[in-house]
Amino acid sequence: MTARTHRQQPTPSYGEPGAAPMAVIGLSCHFPGAADPGKFWRNLMSATDSVGTAPPGRWEERVGPAPAELRTSVRHGGFIEGIDEFDARFFGIARREAEHMDPQQRLLLELAWQALEDAAVSPHQLRATRWGVYVGACADDFRTQYFASGRLDRFGHMGASRSLLAGRVSHHLGLRGPSEVVDTGQSSSLCAVHRAIASLRLDECDAALVAGVNLNLLPDVTDQIQLWGGLSPDGRCRTFDEQADGYVRAEGGGVVVLKPLEAAVRDGDHVYCVVRGSATNNDGGRAGLGVPSPDAQREVIEAAHRAAGVTGASVGYVELHGTGTPVGDPVEAAALGEAIGRRRSRTTPLLVGSVKSNIGHLESAAGIAGFIKACLALHHGQLPPTLHHRRSPGKLPLADLNLRVVGADREENLGAGELVGVSSFGMGGTNVHVVLASSPGATDPSERPAPDTVWCLSGRTREAVRALARALLEHPFPGERCTVGDVAWSLVQRDEGGHRAAVVGGCWDEMRDGLRKVVTGHDLAIPADWLHERGTDRVAWVSVAGAYAAHGGLAEVADRLGTGLRKVPGLPTYPFERDTFHGPTPPRPVAPGPAVPEEQPEDFRARPLLDGWEKAADSSERLWLIRSFLEHTLLGVLGETDDERPRVDPDSTFEDLGVDSMSLLELHDLVTAATAVELQESALFDHPTINDLTAHLNTELEALRG
Secondary structure (H helix, E strand, O other): OOOOOOOOOOOOOOOOOOOOOEEEEEEEEEEOOEOOHHHHHHHHHOOOOOOEEOOOOOOOOOOOOOOOOOOOOOOEEEOOOOOOEEOOOOOOOOHHHHHOOOHHHHHHHHHHHHHHHHOOOOHHHHOOOOEEEEEEOOOOHHHHHHHHHOOOOOOHHHHOOOOHHHHHHHHHHOOOOOEEEEOEOEOHHHHHHHHHHHHHHOOOOOEEEEEEEEOOOOHHHHHHHHHHOOEOOOOOOOOOOOOOOOEOEEOEEEEEEEEEHHHHHHOOOOOOEEEEEEEEEEOOOOOOOOOOOHHHHHHHHHHHHHHHOOOHHHEEEEEOOOOOOOOHHHHHHHHHHHHOHHHOOOOOOEEEEOOHHHHOEOHHHHHHHHHHHHHHHHHHOOEOOOOOOOOOOOOOOHHHHOEEEOOOOOOEOOOOOOEEEEEEEOOOOEEEEEEEEEOOOOOOHHHOOOOOEEEEEEEOOHHHHHHHHHHHHHOOOOOOOOOHHHHHHHHOOOOOOOEEEEEEEOOHHHHHHHHHHHHOOOOEEOOHHHHHOOOHHHHHHHHHHHHHHHHOOHHHHHHHHOOOOOOOOOOOOOOOOOEEOOOOOOOOOOOOOOOOOOOOOHHHHHHHHHHHHHHOOOHHHHHHHHHHHHHHHHHHHOOOOOOOOOOOOOOOEOOOOOOOHHHHHHHHHHHHHHHOOOOOOOHHHHOOEHHHHHHHHHHHHHHHHO
16 A cells, blocks of 8 residues: 555654654553553543452462462452453464463464554555564563473474564564563563664664563462562552552553654654653662662653653653552652652642552553553543552652642643653663653644545454444544544555455444444445435445455555545454463373273374275265365364364465464374375475365375375
8 A cells, every 4th residue: 555645743843852752653452451542541530440359260270389478379460351362363373373372472462463553554564664573571471381281382482482472473564673572570561662762763673563561370470479578468559658568460461653753743643642762770789689779760760851851840740660569669759759849840749640550560561551551641631540549658758759649539631741751660670761742733623524435344254344343333433533534544554354344424423324234244334315316426435435345455445535634543453353272281180090002003093094095986085085184184283173163275375374384394294194105395385285285195195006
């Protein structure tokens, strides 16, 4: 799809010369209580507490025995649903491979796709581009489970590797920029943001996907933290409160899309906010390894201000690290007071808050959670309340430091031109601070026409198209911020699936009526009164919509949409289908039983196929027998043993079916053992479909049998 002309806004001058500002143009998240940014924002503004107890089946399988020192096992946490669910077919991943993938890898694949759709960037168009991937992560729960299970598989080597958290995303999207996993403990994901900013400014990449992920799979890890004394007994983060007694563990993931602001404005991207500067340092030399340093925290905040070309007085809100520990909170408050609070007017104290009070401490993903909250706050122009804060302790004098926690008792907004800071501190002493600003102004939709248009919906399956239509039908479109044409332009930037539907109309009511028709099974929805109007323009819209629904072709629709449209954030993204993939579990003790007979020799497995082939009535029956054998064997190699799975398309290439080179070699060995035909290893590469291989194998069997 060719680049289009958009109405451009002047790029504000941010930061010092050479410190190019970065735009956040897309985001996605799956946090406790919220599977998307829209729900996350609504939860924040409604002061929803998303911390609960461990869901059934979680934290029940231990790697080792529970420590005797623990009187009770902690069950509180911020949990997300469906960590064992994944749309493997959408990503072209075989079931067997998906079963042996860290669910953090699976979550990141989906979140990366959703973030790109939110940014109105076609994933297909990114292949071989200089896009980078930076992932903050520190948990190895799956890897520990995998090795403890004793059920090793060749897919487990890459599936359990932490480096593949970034590499898997880069591989699937075909990206050529840097691909890194950053581990600085709890500050990992905000440090990943800092690394991406540096890489963009060094021209190592043109844009970047930046992520944080953390899944709490093992109760043993929680036991360890409980022994250390970091957890709140009742599972609440009480940031800057006199009852602060520790934090509650949480899980989830988030992804943001970063791009130089100049390029984002040029390309007509929606900008949630602007990153003006960032910095990182370490607490090295402090009293103890786990003791934070107020001097180091102050220094990293001031360094971020210098990188952004601003002063502390211009910062109006800081999203805290804010774990709610009696040791950490006073240190963070003191650093903020020196770097920002006391540099502001006493009549306008620095506002602070912590998302950990809402969703818990996501550890390596905590920084990205705070970052996304800050992006949404700037986007909406509001500051969500911090939960569980009543009164600060005497050793944390907020008034003296000129700080005030954002509470639910009053509505808080940023002043004109005020900046937002985000902090994240790692247990090993790595501190990170990022400075954000509001986005450039956008064109008022009332100044632009709302022409007739078409919404293009597509998916891997017909039900996915219907699900997307339902999600769009339920979506609260901000009519004062965008037009139906803007939505059409945003949807046409997405990748095109094998199943499609088109909705034609010129106003919100017509589009909603069309979406209802798609939900009920239509592939083309046209307003009823259009059938009685034969205007040239409307006939052309119906024609291009019908062609798209029948045959595809987003480029033709994009050409018809014209200029002056802009990308709309927050639209429903692809509705992934949910298959269940159970992770490895340690084997249970088995009572002694009768001896298991030795495995039959390989020729025993070969005999049914060979006997059937030799007795077949004609060549077509022989080919059918071989094809059925190959399909069944390939499904076994891929782990697709469920009888409800669709059959393998015999004309699809092995690559398109998600078969890697190692799986082909495994299939080669099984075919050789079952047929006594000495196939060359290259045979499966030279005959890359089931039908091709069937014909080749039949020829070899005929030669073997004379």
